[in-house]
Amino acid sequence: xxxxxxxxxxxxxxxxxxxxxxxxxxxxxxxxxxxxxxxxxxxxxxxxxxxxxxxxxxxxxxxxxxxxxxxxxxxxxxxxxxxxxxxxxxxxxxxxxxxxxxxxxxxxxxxxxx
Amino acid sequence: xxxxxxxxxxxxxxxxxxxxxxxxxxxxxxxxxxxxxxxxxxxxxxxxxxxxxxxxxxxxxxxxxxxxxxxxxxxxxxxxxxxxxxxxxxxxxxxxxxxxxxxxxxxxxxxxx
Numbered sequence: 721x722x723x724x725x726x727x728x729x730x731x732x733x734x735x736x737x738x739x740x741x742x743x744x745x746x747x748x749x750x751x752x753x754x755x756x757x758x759x760x761x762x763x764x765x766x767x768x769x770x771x772x773x774x775x776x777x778x779x780x781x782x783x784x785x786x787x788x789x790x791x792x793x794x795x796x797x798x799x800x801x802x803x804x805x806x807x808x809x810x811x812x813x814x815x816x817x818x819x820x821x822x823x824x825x826x827x828x829x830x831x832x833x834x
Numbered sequence: 835x836x837x838x839x840x841x842x843x844x845x846x847x848x849x850x851x852x853x854x855x856x857x858x859x860x861x862x863x864x865x866x867x868x869x870x871x872x873x874x875x876x877x878x879x880x881x882x883x884x885x886x887x888x889x890x891x892x893x894x895x896x897x898x899x900x901x902x903x904x905x906x907x908x909x910x911x912x913x914x915x916x917x918x919x920x921x922x923x924x925x926x927x928x929x930x931x932x933x934x935x936x937x938x939x940x941x942x943x944x945x946x947x
């Protein structure tokens with residue numbers, strides 16, 4: 721079946737450094753790629769997203785890049801802060817029976833050390 | 835305040851009992867979703883509904899059932915047929931007019947012993 725692979729599963733960085741999380745997807749019909757941040761005991765929240773007609777998008781310290789040919793997309797967090805510590809999920813959305821279907825990666829647990 | 839609510843936050847049941855998890859949204863969203871989250875894994879889709887009175891199976895629908903009688907509500911029943919029901923369950927909604935952001939509830943942690 722269709723899947724999304726996410727790496728690394730755990731990432732530890734020093735405060736102020738950059739963090740990069742990478743994902744690959746298998747369904748070439750995917751056209752929407754959101755990134756979610758999940759804090760302990762809570763539901764995920766969208767932090768940035770990108771659509772298939774765009775190669776890069778930036779929002780302050782967060783940026784996402786998309787390579788449709790290679791089916792890769794990545795999340796970049798610059799100047800990391802302790803409050804960035806959380807689990808991050810990438811996802812890919814494609815048309816499906818009755819609407820759209822989103823497949824999530826397994827998640828990356830990010831630790832930012834002060 | 836607009837949002838999506840799930841209740842209860844923690845739920846305990848004995849094996850062999852059916853249990854229903856509540857999900858309500860006041861965002862006027864057409865689409866609603868149920869996901870299951872296990873430790874170290876991503877979110878896996880159980881069921882989704884793009885419109886009232888219609889829903890589709892996700893990747894792991896076996897042992898679960900849903901209904902969508904009202905736009906605001908999408909309850910999930912975990913039946914005794916679900917072999918490993920202990921998990922964190924997340925409900926989400928989206929506008930539904932194309933792929934876009936999903937708004938998640940706070941989740942329900944179900945423990946079955």
